[in-house]
Amino acid sequence: MSSLPKRIIRETERLISDPVPGITATPHEENLRYFDVLLDGPSGSPYENGVFKLELFLPDDYPMAPPMVRFLTKIYHPNIDRLGRICLDVLKNNWSPALQIRTILLSIQALLSSPNPDDPLANEVADEWKNNHDKAIQTAREWTAQYAK
Amino acid sequence: MTDDDEYFEDFSDNSSIELSGVDEDVLGNELSSVDISDSGEYEFDDGPGNTDSSSEILYSFYKSRTSGGIPTHRLKYRNIALDDIQKELEKDVKKVQNMLQLDYGKCLNLLLQYSWNEHKMLDMYMNAPNHQDYLLKNGIYEAKFPEDLSRLISTETDENILCGICYCGPTKDEPMNFFSMYGCKHKFCTDCYIQYLKNKNESGSMAIECPFADPKCHLKITIEELNVLSEYNNKMEEKHFYHKKQEECNLLSEEQIKQMYKLDSDSEFEFDEQLDVEDDFNNTVKTKEKMKIDELVYDFHTIIQQREREEIDKKRNRTIISKYWYNIGSRYCTINTKKYKHCPSPDCDNVVQFIGFDSDIVANIEELKRLLMIPLVRCKSNHQFCFGCNETAHAPCPCKVVQLWKIKCEDDSETLNWIQTNTKDCPRCHSLIEKNGGCNHMTCKSCTYNFCWICLGDWTAHRNNYRCDKYVPNEDSDVSKVRESLEKYMFYFNHFNNQRISHDKDKQILEIFENKIKELQINSGVSWIESVFYKECVNALLECRESLKWSYAFLFYIPNCRGKQLIETAQWQLSNKVEQLSRLFEDVEIGDVIKKKPMFLTIKSSMVTAQNVFLETCIDIFADKHTLKDFVQRWNIK
Incomplete structure (x- = not known):
């Protein structure tokens, strides 16, 4: 592995020594820029009791460019599409180099608690979310039980 | 708006002089065409070094009336550089600054926030219950900047300080420089701040916020603060450059240098290599020298252009500030597309500024489009494009018809192509x-x-x-009606496509030409001046091909009438000349190029004349108001 910026080393160290409750991020041994992430569904949301698997990659120009994050576990959410891509401002325009892996993962967890169907990525899910809210929540719960084990 | 009015007044005198000049020309000699490529050459001659060239007023059509007496409602424009826009914008900012009594950069940020809508911005500002809150909401800290902003950069030795981006901190032995904006005091090390700004610049964003994220700081950096970092960065880069130079000097011992020279026995020719001169000719020294001069003369043109480009590029990218202004300028152009247009040609940064029309009837581009006129303009690098729709030149096809045609092609061409190639009609029931x-x-x-x-x-x-x-x-x-209309479309589409393909093939000639002409100069010692006509011919040919291409789309929409026949005749004459010239290009031997120069020029000028006649014929068809009205109604052009 070519030299890793100090910043990434420090962040990784802190993620391991001082983990955020409900979130674990482990770097791959052969590529320290690639992380396996496990995220607990926040309580009070339809994703409660689910454990979601994500992948996170720090591009070459990190922290100037945002990390790339994707859900690997199937999830029913208006801002996450079938491929697990996430529509979240801090992952795009509102990224700031002062943000960290930790804060980004917390933002994603927050997105699970409060979906934003007005700015959807998965249109059908968003429609259902707005027009048939109870059923959408029900589906999200079922998917969580089925896939996020 | 008052500024605009002044513009018009300023140029009204000029334009009338220009106009009468052109008219005289037209009256004096009907056939004398204002040669398109000649005018391009003129532009070039006048271009670099001449400060007046930027204020020269240009026209979208070469005549104010067709020979049939139909007004062409020409658009008046100027070629400008992005720097000129910056100057204008700076004036705007100063005006706002006088009113609000705020720092310059803060006014600039406000104007950026409101997309240069000064009135709206002032309105919001004046009506805000609390100016301070209003400014803060727009990422502006009200308190006036101190005289010396360079103190925003501080050298730290405190080990408790950590840069929130690179996670590095200073030690007593290794101090680090930190920067923070005047209004928020969020410190990041200068290296990271500069990198952050460069990244933002690269992505073209303006009004860059402080990177601090917990909680998100929405303060926007001002041009004054940018300047502090930009200058610091320049100094650092200079230092770095100097150090590197010095290191290089130290690294080489005298012996090493000697060795290097021995290894490189052709070092005399190092200079020649730069100019791409091949050394293995057995010519005498004299012809070699002459060759070199010719080479220099030929390359002068390209080299100068290239250098200019590089210079501009460097200037723009050299400092954070200049890149920032560049972004502001190009954004301003995209906001004010009525007045400014970027040349759509790839890698071309030129801007065309709209001045007005030499017509009493037309007030704006939309009206011009409704009259089915085409506001063709040329940027400084002689790329022709349409000011109305920002497409490459599409005369004689009006903008709206181009749209129709494109939609039609998108809808139908794929299917039609497939039908044409894969199906046949049943001979009995079709x-x-x-x-x-x-x-x-x-x-x-x-x-x-x-x-x-x-x-x-x-x-x-x-x-x-x-x-x-x-x-x-x-x-x-017995062909069915559907098939018939399909066939009509296919006919025009195929011709359109053929011209497109021919255009691309002819374009390759231009590239081969570069090499051919170089060979020519080396072999026969022809100077650049003598062979420049070749390039002009290729350019003229390409433009005529474009005209022909679009003429098929145009004809598809023109109903059968006398006008159509006239257009077809003119088109036929043009395409004859185009083919003639195209064939000449294919047939000519490199050695004969100079000998055939008169032939090239004769065919070219008759081709350009044919093109002008053709374009005029196309305009003339709408001379009759009823034809225009019918046409507009028939195709539902709004």
Whole structure:
């Protein structure tokens, strides 16, 4: 592995020594820029009791460019599409180099608690979310039980 | 708006002089065409170094009236650089600054926030209950900047300080420089701050916020603060450069240098190599020298252009500030597309500024479009494009018709192509039949007619003979209406496409030309001046091909009438000349190019004349108001 910026080393160290409750991020041994992430569904949301698997990659120009994050576990959410891509401002325009892996993962967890169907990525899910809210929540719960084990 | 009015007044005198000049020309000699490429050359001669060239007013059509007496409602424009826009914008900012009594950069940020809508911005500002809150909401800290902003950069030795981006901190022995904005005091090390700004610049964003994220700081950096970092960065880069130079000097011992020179025995020719001169000619020194001069003269043109480009590029990218202004300027152009247009040509940064029309009837571009006129302009690098729709030149096809045509092509061309290549009509009932493999014995599903796929004849004639040698006759009278309209479309589409392909092929000639002409100079010692006509001819040819291409789209929409016949005649004459020139290009031997120069020039000028006549004929068809009205109604042009 070519030299890793100090910043990434420090962040990784802190993620391991001082983990955020409900979130674990482990770097791959052969590529320290690639992380396996496990995220607990926040309580009070339809994703409660689910454990979601994500992948996170720090591009070459990190922290100037945002990390790339994707859900690997199937999830029913208006801002996450079938491929697990996430529509979240801090992952795009509102990224700031002062943000960290930790804060980004917390933002994603927050997105699970409060979906934003007005700015959807998965249109059908968003429609259902707005027009048939109870059923959408029900589906999200079922998917969580089925896939996020 | 008052500024605009002044503009018009300023140039009104000028324009009338220009106008009368052109008219005289037209009256004096009907055939004398204002040669397009000549005017391009003129621009070039006048271009670099001449400060007046930027204020020269240009026109979208070469005549104010066609020979038929129809006004062409020309658009007046100027070629400008992005720097000129910056100057204008700076004036705007100063004006706002005088009113609000805020720092310059803060006014600039406010204007950026409101997309240069000064009135709206002032309105919001004046109506805000609390100015301070209002400014803060827009990422601006109200308190005035101190005289010396360089103190925003501080050298730290405190080990408790950590840069929130690179996670590095200073030690007592290794101090680090930190920067923070005047209004928020969020410190990051200068290296990271500069990198952050450069990244933001690269992505073209303006009004860059402080990177601090917990909680998000929405303060926007001002141009004054940018300047502090930009200058610091320049100094650092200079230092770095100097250090590197010095290191390089120290690294080489005298002996090493000697060795290097020995290894490189051709070092005398190092300079020549730069100019791409091949050394292995057995010519005498004299011809070699002459060659070198010719080479220099030839390359002068390209080299100067290239250097200018590089210079501009460097200037723009050299400092954070200049790149920032560049972004502001180009954004301003995209906001004010009525007044400014970026040249759509790839890698071209030139801007065309709209000045007005030499017409009493037309007030804006939309009206001009409704009259089916085409506001063709040329950028400083002689790229022709349409000011109305920002497409490459599409005369004689009006903008709206281009739109129609494009939609039609998108909708139909794929399907039609497929139908054309994969299906045939049943010879009896004319239903479309696709042959999806198998033998040539077809049975129509709708009428159960048995026929041969190859000759479309009755299968009974083939019973004992599976080979079909019959000549395929043209389909006659009984073609269905759908097929007919398809065929009409296919006819024009194919011609359109052919011209496009020919255009691309001719374009390759231009590239081969570069090499050919270089060879020519080396072999025969012809100077650049003498051979420049070749390039002009290629350019003229390419433009005529474009005209021809679009003429087919145009003709598709023109109903059958006398005007159409006239256009077709003019088109035929133009395409004759185009083919003639194109053939000449293909046939000519490199050695004969100079000998054939008069021939090239004769054909070229007659081609350009034909092009002008053709374009005028196309304009003339709408001279009759009814034709125009019918046309507009028929195709529902708004």
